[in-house]
Amino acid sequence: MHRYRSHTCAGLRTEHVGRNVRLSGWCHRIRDHGGLLFIDLRDHYGLTQCVVDPDSPAFALAETLRSEWVVKVDGEARLRPAGTENPDMPTGLVEVYVTDIEVLGPAAELPLPVFGDIDYPEETRLKYRFLDLRRERLHRNIMLRGKVVDSMRMRMKAAGFNEFQTPILTASSPEGARDFLVPSRIHPGKFYALPQAPQQYKQLLMMAGFDRYFQIAPCFRDEDPRADRLPGEFYQLDLEMSFVTQEDVFETMEPILTGIFEEFGGGRAVTKGWPRIPYAEAISKYGSDKPDLRNPLVMQDVSEHFRGSNFKVFARLLEDPANRIWAIPGPTGGQRTFCDRMNAWAQGEGQPGLGYILYFDRATDETTRQTDPNATGVGARGPIANNIGQERAEAIRQQLGLGAGDAAFFVAGDPAKFYKFAGAARTKVGVDLKLVDENRIALAWIVDFPMYEWNEDEKKVDFSHNPFSMPQGGLEALQSQDPLSLKAFQYDIACNGFEIASGGIRNHRPDAMVKAFEIAGYGEQTVIERFGGMYRAFQYGAPPHGGMAAGVDRIVMLLAGEQNLREVALFPMNQRAEDILMGAPSEVTTKQLRELGVRLNLPEKGA
Known part of the structure; x- marks a missing residue:
């Protein structure tokens, strides 16, 4: 027999009755019924009820066990007595009569209980996240996340997309949020940036002729935390397609995302034939560009x-x-x-x-x-x-x-x-x-976003959405229309009051790109300096292309019925963007700073 287990804690059925079995796991719950001890043993796969009576040689040790101790038990599988069956459990018809117990890992007094779903302060939950993740709801959410990502990959590949990984260390880019900067030791005084999104790289892949790209992309933005946005990093289903119109993107991605919501939505009705709501209409009818259509x-x-x-x-x-x-x-x-x-x-x-x-x-x-x-x-x-x-x-x-x-x-x-x-x-x-209607998943395309908006603070015209999107009407519209009247081939997906995806048809013509940035106050030289790779690529035969990015974390949150992204992420930061489990961000040594050519200029305390 295997050193630790012959079966998982979800594996025993009535056909195993009479066999000697070995299980290993955590003591989920221990109950004393008049001298008869019941141990609900838990592992990743499920629960099995184990019984220890006073005649068992393991009884003395069993009396010392406490919640979350890791143990190995040997015993005989047998039918539960009539009237004690639990049809709601896969193992609910059988139990293990324990003859031997080995303690594999005793547990100290728990800072938060694993059994049950008691609400505990967030700081405690995040500090002891490894315990929090043992709880049934969190464990189920994380497993759901993995299944959703698997389904995304399968569906994207079936639709003809190829998966590529784009660089993590890149150049700073104005995506609308602050970059996380990484100092370069080899190039003192210069910095890499962690990508806010793979925007430029995925467009370059289209220049390179790969036609349909996707990845489950990590993205990094130094933004203030909120319930529907994880601080620091998040993941998105990122994709790009060549030789497509806005309608092509819709026809490709709508069935993929509908299928995911149907597969994991728990029987909730999912919108068929998503409505296309112009931005101005969404604002006037619902007061939001991500309306909850339920x-x-x-x-x-x-x-x-x-x-x-x-x-x-x-x-x-x-x-x-x-x-x-x-x-x-x-x-x-x-x-x-x-x-x-x-x-x-x-x-x-x-x-x-x-x-x-x-x-x-x-x-x-x-x-x-x-x-x-x-x-x-x-x-x-x-x-x-x-x-x-x-x-x-x-x-x-x-x-x-x-x-x-x-x-x-x-x-x-x-x-x-x-x-x-x-x-x-x-x-x-x-x-x-x-x-x-809580039993619906209501999806819609929000379209016709304004290309520009007025920045009251700086008294200038700014991009209102993605600066790389194609204006409706192209270069001619940029040259002849009031910038604030221009609409862009930009679109979002709204789901139950959340924006779960954003995308657009890209501005792939270098003359139109320069003009678009000029209107927002960026000269051609600035475009060349900041987006040189993409600008050069546009000079050598750029196909019309477009795409989008869907938030993996938000999609899983909606599928799991949660209200906070921390409930579907493995090791999230707290509201102050701190990883209190690992102690990040942390101070570094003077030697490390010297190697990087970096000197700290910290604000005075209380300033």
Whole structure:
């Protein structure tokens, strides 16, 4: 028999009854039932119940065992007594009657329990991540991640893509975030950068004629942490294709990603035939360029109903042509208590409040019946309704498709300044009224992103998305149109309120590339200096090409039903971008700094 095991802790079945077996694993749970000891033994594969009675030669040692001790047990497989079977476990019909135990690795007192799913402080969980990963949910999430990556690779290769690995040490690139810099010992005073994305390399692969590339790429960005972004590093399904239009990318990648969500989505309905939503429409309808389409609420512009009304706050706002009034429908939300909660929430978000109208059935409303017993139809109440009158309130109700028992909420001002708050309010209403369909995975392409945006701080035009994307209309559009009116062949994938992928058709013409950067304030010499490799490659026959990158971490998070990326990553950093398990970032020795030609100029403490 093998030194440590004849079977895994998930391997025993009724056909093994009567055999001598050997298992090794962790003591998951130990129960004392009147002198009879039950040990749930756990390994990577599952659990097996082991029984030690006082007649067993192993009983004395078994009494000393504690949670998470690693042991080897020998014994006989037998059927569980009638009534004690556990049909929910693969090994639930059998148990091991233990005759011998060997302690392979005793465990100190645990800083957090492995059994159960008790919520512990994040710092404790990350410091003892090796224990945290023994917990069933985390272990399951990490195994799911591996299966998802395997499926991605299989599906990409079946679609004709080839996997290549691009360099990790590269040059600094303006991808929109700070680079992690690596000093060069051989070239003192110079630095490599860890890639924010393999953007330039994958485009160079298209120049080299490889046609379809992908990799599960590590990416590094020195950004502030948040729940949907891991600090430091993350992984993406990175890909590029030659001789393709935007439609070709969609037709190739939509079935691949749909298949992954169907395979691992746990039976949730997955969108078939993803909608294509222009960026401007996503902002005006959902207040977000990554809308959660499981939420059925669609915002609408109701400005005309307030223009010239007696609700002077809104009427005066509309004297500025940049200002608008948006309405958020609230089906079933027509109770004063709910509307007051929404108003208080808005104030907590730094807003003056959230105006509303409540709609009610005149025929059943006690107040109305006292004054007009024969009243019928839908009425409106609340401060806004009282000011604009029943006729305007009714027009709003009909535009939004609301009925008695519903409410409408209003956000006013310049949409460029309030749309994010409006989107958050739409989400809040949908969640609190339980309108969001949790059993769906809702996917959509967000298209027609603006090529440029106005940078108010620097008073200049900036790229709004990926600087390497092709403007719609090409060089002619760059030369003749207002830059802020230009749209790009850029697209995102939105899923349940998260951006899970971003991509574009690339600007592969050197003259168009130079012009695009000139508009954003970068001269041709700057383009040559910063993107010299790609600029040179464009001079020697560049095919039209495009691609995208999908976030592996976010996709797995959504599939696992988690709300935080740390729940699907092996060894994540904390919110301060620290690896408290390994002690990174750490100080280095003077000798190491001297070899690199680096001198520290640290800020003064308290500065």
